[in-house]
Amino acid sequence: MQVKTSVLLLLTILCFLSYISFALNQEGLYLQRMKLSLSDPSGFLSGWSDRDPDPCNWTGVTCNGQGSVVSVILTGASLSGSFPISLCRLPSLSKLSLSNNDINSSLPLSISSCRNLAYLDLSQNLLAGPLPSTLSDLHFLRYLNLEGNSFSGEIPATFGLFRQLESLTLTENLLDRTIPAVLGNITSLKKLALAYNPFSQGELPPELGNLTNLEYMWLADCNIVGSIPDSFGGLRRLKNLDLSNNGLTGRIPSVLSQLKSIVQVELYNNSFTGTLALSWSNLTNLRRFDASMNSLIGPIPEELCELPLESLNLFENKLEGLIPESIAKSPNLYDLKLFRNELTGSLPRELGKNSALQTLDVSYSNLSGEVPEFLCHNGALEEIVLINNAFSGKIPTNLGECRSLRRVRLGANRFYGEIPPLFWGLPHVYLLDLYENSFSGNISHLIYGAKNLSTLNISNNKFSGGIPNEIGSLDSLVEFLAHDNELGGEIPSPIVNMKQLGRLDLSNNDLSGGIPKGIQSMKQLNELNLANNRLSGHIPDELGNLMVLNYLDLSKNNFSGEIPLSLQNLKLNELNLSSNLLSGDIPPLFANGVYKDSFLGNPGLCVHNSGLCNPRQGKTSRVFSWILRSIFIIAGLVFLVGLVWFLLKYKKLEKIKNGSTITKWTSFHKLGFSEFEISYCLKEANVIGRGASGKVYKVILSNGETVAVKKLHERPNNNENDSNSFGSDKHEFEVEVETLGKIRHKNIVRLWCCCITGSCKLLVYEYMPNGSLGDLLHSNKKRLLDWPIRFKIALDAAEGLSYLHHDCVPPIVHRDVKSNNILLDEDFGAKISDFGVAKVVKAANRGVESMSVIAGSCGYIAPEYAYTLRVNEKSDIYSFGIVILELITGKSPIDPEFGEKDLATWVCTKLDQHGIGQVVDPELDSRFNEHICRVLDIGLLCTSSLPINRPSMRRVVNMMQELSATMPCEQEKDGKIFPSF
Template identity: 55%
Template sequence: MPFCSFLFLLCFPLFSFALNQEGHILQAFKRSIEDRNHVFTSWNATDPDPCSWNGVTCDDRRQVISLELISSAISSTFPLQLCKLPHLLYLSLYNNTFHSILPPAISNCSTLEFLDLGQNLLTGPIPPSIADLRNLRYLDLSGNNFSGRIPATFGRFQQLEAFSLISNLVGGTIPPFLGNITSLRMMNLSYNSFDPGRIPPELGNLVNLEVLWLTGCKLRGEIPDTFSGLKNLVLLDLSSNNLTGAFPIALTELTHVTQIELFGNSLSGALPDTFSKLQALRMFDVSMNNFSGPIPSSLFELPLESLNVFKNNFEGSLPESMAKSRSLIEMKLFANKFTGSLPADLGKYSALESLDISDNFFSGSIPEGLCQKGALTEIMVINNRFSGELPSSLGNCHSLTRIRLGNNNFTGPVPENIWGLPDVSLLELANNTFSGTISKKIGNSKMLSMILISNNNFSGTIPKEIGSLKNLVEFSADHNKFIGNIPNSIMKLDRLAKLDLQNNKLSGLLDHRLDAWRRLSELNLANNNFSGKIPPEIAFLPVLNYLDLSGNQFSGEIPHGLQNLNLNVLNLSYNHLTGILPSYFERTMYKNSFLGNPGLCKGENDACDQIHSSRSGGRGRGKEECDEEGGCVWLQRSIFVFVGVTLFVGAILFHVKYKTRSLDIKSKWTMTSFQKLSFDYDDFVGSLDEDNVIGSGGSGLVYKIVLSNGETIAVKKLWSELPDDRNSTDLENNWSEVNVFDAEIMTLGEIRHKNIVKLLCCCTNGECKLLVYEYMPNGSLGDMLHGSKRELLDWQTRYKIALDAAEGLSYLHHDCVPPIVHRDVKSNNILLDAEFGAKIADFGIAVTVDISKDKSTSVIVGSCGYIAPEYAYTLNVNEKSDIFSYGMVILELITGRRPTDLECEENNLVKWVSTNLEGEGLNHILDPKLDSSHREEMLKVLKIGLLCTDPLPINRPPMRRVVTMLLEVRMDCNSIIARRKGRMTPYDFEDSENVV
């Protein structure tokens, strides 16, 4: 035994030294981090060959030359020990949580040719010593929190080919010395905090540059003529800046360019007629500028000239693949001032895939050959002056997925085949003068999710074939001439969220079988000829918040269950309704909801007494007659005494029974706490009565309870009466008591943040579920902003609320693992404490998602006016939908208007703000309750709100960036004020630590 032990000790050092030097360096790195995703399981210290380890690559001599640890959930400071690897060429730590500063000693990684640190949490200035990496060819620092300026040493790079700095906090202006890095082939500086400045003309020296991306860099002035020197440029993106001047002729000299994106600037004038050299151009986007005049023929004829050149050099016809490779396939010219008509040959010689020329002044007709190559997927020409009938050839364009022709002067019937295109998801024909009927072929458009045909002259009956469109989310056919009944098949559309058929000539009874409409949020049948009773089943539509049945022939009583709906709009005016108005609707917000129904009365008003009296037909006797006949007064008194005694005895019995039942229920409660509590369930369950109700929502009643120790809490009692499918396991049913309860616990029970409302505990007894929160004395932002206490919300308070809410959402999106998407961000779900600090509440429909992937849901949830446009028809869940909703809250804060304010054009607050943003219209935007001395700051925050509500989700800034922009607004304005006073003072930021 001693001899064996001696052999073991003798052999042990051999095993330990079997690992080479590079293996020891990698093991030291492994020990310095926490391996949460088990990425380093294969990094076995007993394995003498690190070349077989995960993420490690070696050369032919077994030397480590590459380390790739992408998306490995690594949290650490930058691992300088990796610089000791003597042959390391490639290092990618992309999408982890490396934090702190990037140390100057990064220059010790002297052998590196490729360095990717994108999507981490690195802070501080960019170390100038990076430029000492003489062999570096690729540098990606995107998606961090780097600040300061781009180091001047970067002008010394000799071999750098790719430089990406997207989405950081880098300031200053874009430096001219970047033009010295002539080896650059790709440079992306988008979405930083640069100061406003011009594009350095020196960038025109980058003769090898293929990709230049400067989106959102606060650029102003003109595009320099020196760009004509970028002969190898393939992609140019200068979008979302404030560039001015005309379209530079220099750009038409870039013969290799395939993509030009200049959208979201202030460029003006006519486009030059010099595009003939851009034979490779495939995408051209100059939308959202101030261009005017007609479209130059050279732009439309690019593919045609290309065809002529090739036909001069080849016999026979041109191969289709070659023709497509040199075709302009995507053209976006929307939101300008272009005029004229489209060329008659547009689409004949190019495999055009996308045409978006909306919001201009184009006229004429749609070219017959627009889809001749069969590649067109999108045609968007809304808000122009097009006229005439649609070409029948569009009905053969089976590649189409989106058709948007609204707000023009189109006439005549829609070609029958267009109704039946198989892949179209959006069909928008609203606000034209189309006539004819909806073809029965519409049943073939199985992908349709939105049919928008309002304000036309369509007639006939609504075909039953619409009921086969299982993906239909919205059917808006109001202000037409439809007749007949609503087809019963529509009642089976289980994804339908909006049905608007107002102002037609429809008639008949409403079907009572509404079980499938679980996702319907808006129902508008106003100004038709519907009759009969209002189906009581409407009250069981869980997310309905807009109901307008006015101007019909409905009769009978108002369904009592309507009181349980969280209706933002209710209009039952001008029908033939009778009976007593439910007491819940005797509120100011419903004062105009029941006009023109003479048979309706309130329970305790004189009108009601008169109605009941008139129904007796005058057969009753007056008081004098009773007195003359004798005994009548005695009889009346006897009746009153009997009724009084009966009520008294009944009340005693009810009290005894209720007290016994309460004691029985009380003994069965189970409570789960999520915070340190000074109370138990028996301190508040007995106080859940009507006197303590302070609110009612889609998921239950909210009570304010003052405990015996003086502490105040808020208790949400979830609705216990569910629809008929209460046993459904549909996890997307946001009205379900079980799902709301579980969702709140899974989110609020595990997260801690100063801007997220605290869930103190939850209680259940098998029949009832309670959620107990910290009490917020100032209620919701929505109630405060649109109620009698609006004056309390000055600009400083509103700014703080916007910042608090942004920090709360940023925590949910960026700091929670997995990220949390709220899905119902709105002013009513932002609660205010005693100091007007804002906290996000109501997580009943929140979900956890992988932000790198969209999660498809099977139901539309959220609140009218706050739902992102793409969510309404894609049903994809990601953080971008929350960002849109947050942007609506910002607009609401600054304008004082609700997102569904009827005074706003087309009920679209975003559009209303955008169209009034300049000149005198600006005074109309800002809430008159706000002090105009803060105008500059309010405008900056308003523009952040518009960024968040961008119709393209990819353009909406992440919430972490929104927080930064809001802080910059205050910092910038504070500096301006200080300069005006002749002195500079540091801005006193609040403590940046958010986690409680």
């Protein structure tokens, strides 16, 4: 009996323990069911197994004191599949995050069964379809984030039934109805973010003014029109208001002055008009105010400038009057942009004294007075842009000690006096623009310190003295413009060391001596203008070796001797040797009507084999000469007619094969080859690349020069809505010709010429021996690209894009930035190419332009561009960020390893899970890892899903230039330390 009792008690205990075990593991079964329903390529859920029956120990799972699951956090786990509705059977689940995965299909209505959820984050997935109307049944929900999916349709009216919701984020989806008024019923809301959705055009619902607890409202790019409702004055707790990139009109309402908690106001790129007549004194917390690119008029309010602002952007308006002195008292001001207004008066005298000012741009206004002496008082000033005003006086001496400066534009003003010597040698300045002033004095020898200088424009001033020899040490200089000054002495011989120089204009000075020897080493020289000086001696035969020279003007000098025959190699578009002392025969190629004005004022010149060089020649001799010339001309015509007939008779088959004869030929540089030589070299054996629009050929010309020829096939139609169209208003050919034909930059590929045949169109470029970055990086030649070279490529490409975005007028958006469109020369210098879908950003569009179809390449297209079709420079910046990630990882943007992710998402996931070691290309030397990590940060910043968070290309260049100084050195060679590049 006692034994039976003991056995019975033991069975009871076992059953109880079994019951407890079953109760604890039931939630594990639900989680296991979820695991089985999803694809887990990275093995993130591998620890969810029967070996550990307690789910509280599983990755991403948190339990309460009773052992019940309350939280499942699986962010960036590379999971894919439908939403795991089995999670809703967890009775205590209050927090669920599946963000940054590949959860797809639609979000089921049955999600309302997750009744205890207070936190739901499904952002950055592939969810599509309508937003479930049942989400409002989650009565405890406080946080809802569905950003970065593909939800479409309307925001359900049931969303107005939320009672505890504090944060609603629906940015970057495909919601296409109007913003519903029912959102004003969610009075518990603290954050409302609906930006970057293609909403139907509509006004701001006045009901949103009922959100009295709201702190953050982000409605950028939501197709909003009309005015800001007066009811918004009730948003007393609002800290951040962003209504940028919409169609709002009317005055900026006075209700904003009631928002006493406001910190940041973004109203740029709307159509606001009228004055800024608000009671700004109430907004004591305001730090950033941006109402640029509107039509505001009147003065800048004194009250606004008295606030402790960090950033004030009011550019591209119609503001007038004075800039208040009070703006200089702000202790936090680092960014002041007021350009393209109608402002008058002077800059505040103490501007920069009380804050670390970084950017000042007041260009294209009517400002006058002197440059304030305190602009760089705190050593942070990077950009000063004052062009096209009426500033006067001298440049403050202390600006010469401002080593943080990078971009200086003081042109088209009334400055005078000498430039501070140290100002010439600022080490980080890449653009120094002093044109059209009254500056005097010498160019300082200290200019050798300006190692980063790319453009130096001192034209139309009163500079005197000689050009210092130190100018030759500026390896990065692309443009040197010093025309219309009083410079004297000889052109310094070290100037030929500037291998990147593309444009040299020293015309209208008082220079003497000859053209320096060794000028043939300036292989990139495209324009040489030395007109109206006192230069003498012979024109060097070496000029004929500058194969990219397009413009040559040596007029109004004292050059003597014969014209070198080698100049015939150049086929210059512009040649002017007039008003010199030249003698001898004019080279035969130039003895025609095209160059009839190129040799005027040289009495000693003769036309080769004609009677035109000796005015005392007798009448009989002239008649005899004319008869001989006529005979030769007739004989030549007979020969040519016979040759044409022969070609038409026997070359008909080859003509059909290669396309019709060339009907139009346009050159942008002086060329050493003919159109016919190009067309006959387009053979299949010479193909070096293929693309959607045609083939690229390598052509070695008879003069030994190599060029690349892109052959664009004619499209059946040029309808922009056609899937085969280029997605622009013009054919790719016309766009590329218009864009590249006028660009001159060391990091933009040169377009030599273009021609049209009957069946195709040809674009002739400079040949880049190392091909495209994409081909090299993703082939067995990748080992040639060590980290210093990859970093140099990234920096070169960034400078090229920065030129397009910031220094072209008007700016240009490339729209197809990718590794295959970055070409590499023999030294792995990078140049941006392929402008077939580039877009000129018109001022009327305020930096944003809508396309009717998507242009770009898969893997590089910015997320907002894919669904809004609105293009600006931020789209290029995203694509450039992908290129940086390519250089670091060695992987293509589209790779089976990523699953349905893109490269940026894959990198973020790997960093979160495994660290930098799983991201960096194993081919790269590990001693560069710290430097690579810092460049990776820039790449991730550029690929931010929110365009507003991406830096400008100018800022990217600045960051990368700062990193170039931190590149580790290679090991010692012969007792010396050498940098890696």
